[in-house]
Amino acid sequence: MQIEHWIASWRDFANPRFKFCEPxxxxxxxxxxxxxxxxxxxxxxxxxxxxxxxxxxxLVAHAETLHASGSALRWAADVRDVLAEPATADIYLFLEIASASLDDCLRLEADDQYCRKYVKRPNESGEVFLKRTFLAAPVDPRRVGDMADPLSASLLQAAKLHSWFSPEDQAHWRQALMSGVTGQELAAQILENVSGEGE
Structure with missing residues (x-):
């Protein structure tokens, strides 16, 4: 059965912090x-x-057509109606539609009415699908040092465009941006002790 094969493909890649319970x-x-x-x-x-x-x-569903997937969405709504609080906050629909295009998948995922939805994309493996969900295994700690965080990458990109944006300035801006303050206080922290002039 297609759905059983799909579920089985997750077992080796699921986050060990979660366990699948017996029915x-x-x-x-x-x-x-x-x-x-x-x-x-x-x-x-x-x-x-x-x-x-x-x-x-x-909720795991496999539909042959986009039209049939509408029934799966109604099922998610019915499940939400049946479950008691706070369980309604932790419902996820993992949906596979045999004939869906990538656009169809993205459109369905963007709608979070009733529950969070993950839709298997065309030619997506079970492992790649699972990596987009909360069941994904955490990043191997050995790889963390190799990964550039988005903030550092943005600061480096800014330094390429502005010669005055020294490594010291980047560190200063990073510290200010990570401080959690906003508005005027953030602007004051960023502009304090800037070593150069903007171009």
Missing amino acids: TKQSIDLEKLAGEEFLARVLLVRRTGMEQGGFRTI
Whole structure:
């Protein structure tokens, strides 16, 4: 079955901080809310080490057509109506549509009504799909030093455009931008002790 193969492809790449729980009466009842136009599974996950509560509900659906995927979206709405608070805040729809284009996938993901949606893109592997979700394994600590954070990259780019923007100025700006202050206070921190003039 297509949906079982898709789910199985996540197992090796899921974040070890989460564990997939055995089906419960509730998850089985939620699956029964799904129509016959698409394949549906309900996965409950919780953080490792938590024995009570803390479930996240993942609705997994496979539809052959974009039209049939509408039923999966209605299913997500029905599940939200059935679940009690605060579980409604932790519903995720993982959706695969056999005939969907990339534009279709992006449009569906952009709509977060009822729940957060992740739609499998054309030719996307289970591993690549999972990396876009909260189930993704954390970055290997050995790789963190190799990754440039966006702020540092932006400051380096600015230094290429403005010769006066020295490494000392970059460090000063970075510290100010990371301080959490805003408005006039941030502007004052940034402009304080700038070593050169803007061009």
